[in-house]
Amino acid sequence: MRTTRRQFLKAWGAAAVAGATLRLHAAPALAQAGPVKIGVLAAKAGVTAPVGESGLRGTQWAVERINAGGGILGRKVELVVEEESNPKDTVERFRKLVLQAKVDVVVGVISTGVGLAIGPAAEEEKRLLLMWDGTTQKGVEETMPKPRYAFRSVDNEAEAVMASILTARHFKGKIKTVAGINNDYSYGRDNWAAFLAIMKRFGLNVTPVAELWPKLGETNFTSHVAALQQAKPDLIFCSFWSGDAPILLKQAHAAGLTASTRLVMTTAGGVHEQLKKAFAPEGMILGYNSLYFEDPKASALSREFSRWHQEKFKEWPTYESDHGYFTVVGYKAAVEKAAKAAGGKWPTVEQVAEALEGIEVESLSGKRGYRADHIMEATYFQGLSTHKNKHDFVTLESVEAMSTKQIQKPSGMGLYDWIASWNV
Amino acid sequence: MIQVLNLLLGGVFHAAALFLVAAGLQLVFGVQKILNLACGSFYALGAYAGISAVKAALAAGVPAPLFVLVLIVTGLALGVLGPPIERLLRTIYDRDEAFQLLLTFALVLMLEDVIRFVWGAAPAQLGNVYLLYGQVRLEGLRIPVYNFIVIAAGLAIAAGMGLLLTRSRFGGIVRATAENRSMAQALGVDMARISSRVFTLGLVLGTVGGALVIPAGAAVNEMAIELIVEAFAVVVIGGLGSMRGAFVGSLIVGVLKAVAIAVYPEAEMLAVYVIVIAVLLLRPAGLFARVTA
Numbered sequence: 001m002r003t004t005r006r007q008f009l010k011a012w013g014a015a016a017v018a019g020a021t022l023r024l025h026a027a028p029a030l031a032q033a034g035p036v037k038i039g040v041l042a043a044k045a046g047v048t049a050p051v052g053e054s055g056l057r058g059t060q061w062a063v064e065r066i067n068a069g070g071g072i073l074g075r076k077v078e079l080v081v082e083e084e085s086n087p088k089d090t091v092e093r094f095r096k097l098v099l100q101a102k103v104d105v106v107v108g109v110i111s112t113g114v115g116l117a118i119g120p121a122a123e124e125e126k127r128l129l130l131m132w133d134g135t136t137q138k139g140v141e142e143t144m145p146k147p148r149y150a151f152r153s154v155d156n157e158a159e160a161v162m163a164s165i166l167t168a169r170h171f172k173g174k175i176k177t178v179a180g181i182n183n184d185y186s187y188g189r190d191n192w193a194a195f196l197a198i199m200k201r202f203g204l205n206v207t208p209v210a211e212l213w214p215k216l217g218e219t220n221f222t223s224h225v226a227a228l229q230q231a232k233p234d235l236i237f238c239s240f241w242s243g244d245a246p247i248l249l250k251q252a253h254a255a256g257l258t259a260s261t262r263l264v265m266t267t268a269g270g271v272h273e274q275l276k277k278a279f280a281p282e283g284m285i286l287g288y289n290s291l292y293f294e295d296p297k298a299s300a301l302s303r304e305f306s307r308w309h310q311e312k313f314k315e316w317p318t319y320e321s322d323h324g325y326f327t328v329v330g331y332k333a334a335v336e337k338a339a340k341a342a343g344g345k346w347p348t349v350e351q352v353a354e355a356l357e358g359i360e361v362e363s364l365s366g367k368r369g370y371r372a373d374h375i376m377e378a379t380y381f382q383g384l385s386t387h388k389n390k391h392d393f394v395t396l397e398s399v400e401a402m403s404t405k406q407i408q409k410p411s412g413m414g415l416y417d418w419i420a421s422w423n424v
Numbered sequence: 425m426i427q428v429l430n431l432l433l434g435g436v437f438h439a440a441a442l443f444l445v446a447a448g449l450q451l452v453f454g455v456q457k458i459l460n461l462a463c464g465s466f467y468a469l470g471a472y473a474g475i476s477a478v479k480a481a482l483a484a485g486v487p488a489p490l491f492v493l494v495l496i497v498t499g500l501a502l503g504v505l506g507p508p509i510e511r512l513l514r515t516i517y518d519r520d521e522a523f524q525l526l527l528t529f530a531l532v533l534m535l536e537d538v539i540r541f542v543w544g545a546a547p548a549q550l551g552n553v554y555l556l557y558g559q560v561r562l563e564g565l566r567i568p569v570y571n572f573i574v575i576a577a578g579l580a581i582a583a584g585m586g587l588l589l590t591r592s593r594f595g596g597i598v599r600a601t602a603e604n605r606s607m608a609q610a611l612g613v614d615m616a617r618i619s620s621r622v623f624t625l626g627l628v629l630g631t632v633g634g635a636l637v638i639p640a641g642a643a644v645n646e647m648a649i650e651l652i653v654e655a656f657a658v659v660v661i662g663g664l665g666s667m668r669g670a671f672v673g674s675l676i677v678g679v680l681k682a683v684a685i686a687v688y689p690e691a692e693m694l695a696v697y698v699i700v701i702a703v704l705l706l707r708p709a710g711l712f713a714r715v716t717a
Contacts, residue, residue: 044535046646049545184693212689217650219641220441222434224680229565230427230686241549243644251640254555256566274642276551278478315546392551 007290035072035078036335038063038328039097041118042106043084047217047242048110049387051270051320052084055132057313058364059107061305073331073339073346083111087117089335094118098127105352107327110134110320112186115152115411119144127351128346128356130331132323135375151374153323159193159266160239160381161379161407164198165265166285166400170384171235172202175262177232179208181224183240183246184213191266197419209233219245228252233261241267246274253279269381270318272395277387280394284385288396289319290365292381294389295399302364311402317364320376326363330370333361366401373411377404426563431686432679437571437640439678440578441467444633445583446658447650447672448626454602454665455622456517457608461528462509465535465651466627470499471643472543475550477635491639492573493555496543498630506624540645549642577636581629582671584585589667598622602665651687657696661703663710672711 026077043052063077071077081099082093090109097103104130109115115134122129129150144150159186167175182188192211199206211233212224221244228236235256240248244267252258258281268275271289292298293306293316305325311316334355338347347355360369366379380403383396409418436693449463477498478491486494509531534672587594601608601618610617658677662669675698684695691698703710 044545045540047644049540049645051548054544211686211691213692215693217644217646219644219647219650220438220637222437222640223431223685226427226430226434226682227429227686227689243642246547246549247641250549250554252643254559254566254568254570254640256559271547274547274549276549279554287624 009113019238025396029416030102033159036102037078038331039092039094039101039102039103039106039108039359040079040081041093041097041106041112042081042116045085047365048084050242051110051133051318052108053258054270054318055324056081056109056112057309058305058321058326059316060324061220061308061321061326062325062328066332067204068330072335075245076275077328078195082116084111087111087114090114090272091117091121091202093389094121094129098125104128104349105130105331107324107331108132110154116262117179119147119150120154120315123147123393125149126349128353130326132320147374149349151189151356151370151377154376154378154380154409155415156187157190158380158404158407159382160194161198161290161419162400162402163237163266163287163380164195164202165402165407166382167235168196168204169197170285171206171342175204175206175234177231177233178206178235178237179210179212179228179231180208180237181212181214181221181228181240182211183216183244185216187241188216188239192237192413192417195237198407201419206377212280214244214307214317216242219247220256222247223257223337224248225251226258228261229255229257229408235262235264237264237266238268239266243271243274244373245271246276246280249275250279253281266382270320272318273391273393275385275393277394281386282384282386282394282397283359285382286385286394286396287380287382290368291317291319291322292365292396293317294395294400295381295401297401297403299362299364299366299400301362302366305364319365322364322368324378326361327376328358328370329361329363330356330368334359371411375408375411377408379403380407386405426565430563430565431682432565433567433571433575435679435682436575436675436676438681439674440575441633441637442651442654443578443674444583444629446662447496447581447667447676448629448633449655449659450597450662450665450667450670451585451629452626453624453659454667455598456513456619457605458513458520460623460626461527461652462515462531462535462648463626463630463655464648464650465539466502466630467651468643468648469505469535469541470502470549470631470648471638471670472503472539473631474635474638474642475500475548476543476551478550481682488556489534489554491550491556492636493519495635495638496632499626499635503624503628506627507620509627510620510623513623514616517619524576531713532652536645536648543643545633545645547642547644550639554639564682568640571672574636574640578633582667585629585667586707602633611616613693637684654696660700661711663713666710669710669712 042056084090107130109131110133112134131153135153135156159253178393180192182192205302262282266287334352338355356370357372368378379401383399385394389395409415435692445467452460474495478494481494485580658673662673680695684691
């Protein structure tokens with residue numbers, strides 16, 4: 001039987017009306033049953049790959065538990081994961097998440113370069129962006145003066161500030177010369193500068209006798225170790241956070257440097273299982289940023305996560321997992337808070353943004369939250385390293401926990417002005 | 425004085441590792457006329473495989489001091505990858521250089537993902553074997569004997585390559601093919617076999633190099649790219665296709681970097697490229713450039 005044009009149009013018309021009716025009736029039900037989509041920008045390749053992986057694990061665990069508990073206001077959470085790579089491509093993927101996948105919020109981002117590019121994109125698209133990391137300071141004031149939708153992580157100098165305070169506490173009067181070996185980019189430069197400023201502030205009067213700047217990704221430090229041996233510093237300050245940390249320690253140990261010189265490794269806790277006892281010394285100031293896996297004062301939540309992580313991945317968690325966990329849990333808390341204020345309806349993006357300001361939740365490292373200026377507040381863990389443990393890598397002999405209220409510059413104040421204002 | 429020696433040794437150590445990567449690059453370019461960007465990936469593969477092999481060997485009861493042999497054997501064993509990869513690259517020998525760069529770069533990216541898939545994203549290392557052979561003590565300085573082993577291995581391989589290329593029949597054929605491919609073919613040289621063998625040799629230079637150096641450091645996902653960039657500086661300085669150029673170029677890069685680190689650390693990254701620019705301006709073909717048909 002041939003379909004006439006009239007019949008064809010009738011059939012289509014009927015289908016369209018049926019579809020519209022169905023959609024109209026289904027609308028309220030769908031809005032409640034539809035999942036909350038969280039976009040994730042996680043680094044997968046290159047030097048930030050282990051960090052991205054760590055963050056993603058924290059996010060996934062948070063989502064698993066949230067869904068097991070019924071989701072956010074009854075809606076299940078779904079993750080849409082994209083890769084964080086260079087700034088240009090990552091901004092494109094951000095837009096893809098926001099415009100195509102229509103995610104409710106985007107979490108992730110570790111590289112400062114990407115952060116600087118993506119913050120303005122979030123403001124433009126009017127979409128919440130909760131960054132895990134990437135907050136070395138320069139350029140942020142220009143690109144994101146008063147963000148509404150973008151939320152940033154802890155200032156990247158916090159670990160250097162804490163390590164410097166601990167250096168002054170443990171080594172004052174014992175060191176006259178210092179040397180720095182830091183990666184040659186904003187993070188390394190800013191941390192070394194902060195360290196020197198704080199040494200001065202505490203009246204340590206140390207002289208820098210060597211300042212080395214290997215590029216991020218360098219894998220051979222025999223020449224750097226030789227240069228450090230020549231300079232003979234009393235203390236070496238190092239902000240390595242990736243594979244270069246164990247390599248440096250190994251080659252420094254082989255040259256006898258770790259026996260004769262004190263060490264400060266602000267962020268090497270990020271690769272803590274690589275700091276083998278065979279070459280990592282005791283008594284170095286070692287920083288784990290916002291998650292120390294064996295904190296004796298850890299909460300039950302934190303212990304559960306560490307156990308889960310070790311069982312599933314055969315390695316202990318590192319700090320980015322807590323950034324990953326907190327951004328999801330913080331978002332949930334803000335949605336619930338804003339919904340309550342909005343009379344039970346699902347809140348708008350702007351309402352959630354407002355609710356995030358000043359929020360405080362329980363994370364894997366204790367209480368964590370956002371300041372009114374959209375910057376994270378968290379707890380940082382550092383201490384002196386020890387071999388007295390049941391692992392083949394070093395851990396902390398005693399754990400020092402400091403809040404970002406102590407080690408992160410307050411809103412509206414420059415880092416160096418803040419250091420100058422300390423009561424010492 | 426001893427400090428200067430220590431410095432130079434550090435530079436030569438780095439040069440040895442670089443030479444092994446650059447030598448592979450030069451060999452393949454000489455014969456197949458393609459710039460194999462994946463030379464750094466072979467080095468990375470050797471490093472990761474070396475770690476797994478030594479860990480397995482030690483667990484199986486192989487006496488620890490034999491770990492160097494395990495590393496060398498692992499590097500050589502990875503040679504089985506040579507023929508299939510060469511087959512893949514054979515499709516672009518006569519194509520535009522852009523295709524060659526694209527394909528070998530694609531190989532780099534794929535191998536990086538393979539490495540991450542097999543060994544994971546976290547850095548990998550051999551924790552305890554670096555100091556197994558002890559340290560040399562000189563006036564308060566301590567230098568691991570293993571560093572000397574790597575340098576010696578680099579020299580031995582350089583000498584071995586030299587002998588192979590100048591004294592053996594295979595070497596003669598390789599040099600002839602590099603100089604004038606069509607003539608060599610006309611004289612009955614089996615291009616397919618030579619290409620396959622040369623590529624495998626180049627690959628093995630990289631994998632053995634990576635395996636040998638790994639006890640002194642750690643393997644990270646992105647190590648291939650770092651090495652490729654430096655190997656290129658070596659090759660530009662030394663001249664494309666020249667083994668002597670790879671040797672001298674590596675020494676220049678290694679020692680210069682060491683000197684920069686000691687004297688003016690801010691120029692660490694810059695120092696090598698200043699030389700590259702100087703060579704490009706004064707002797708663009710490189711210090712030991714060959715004349716090829």
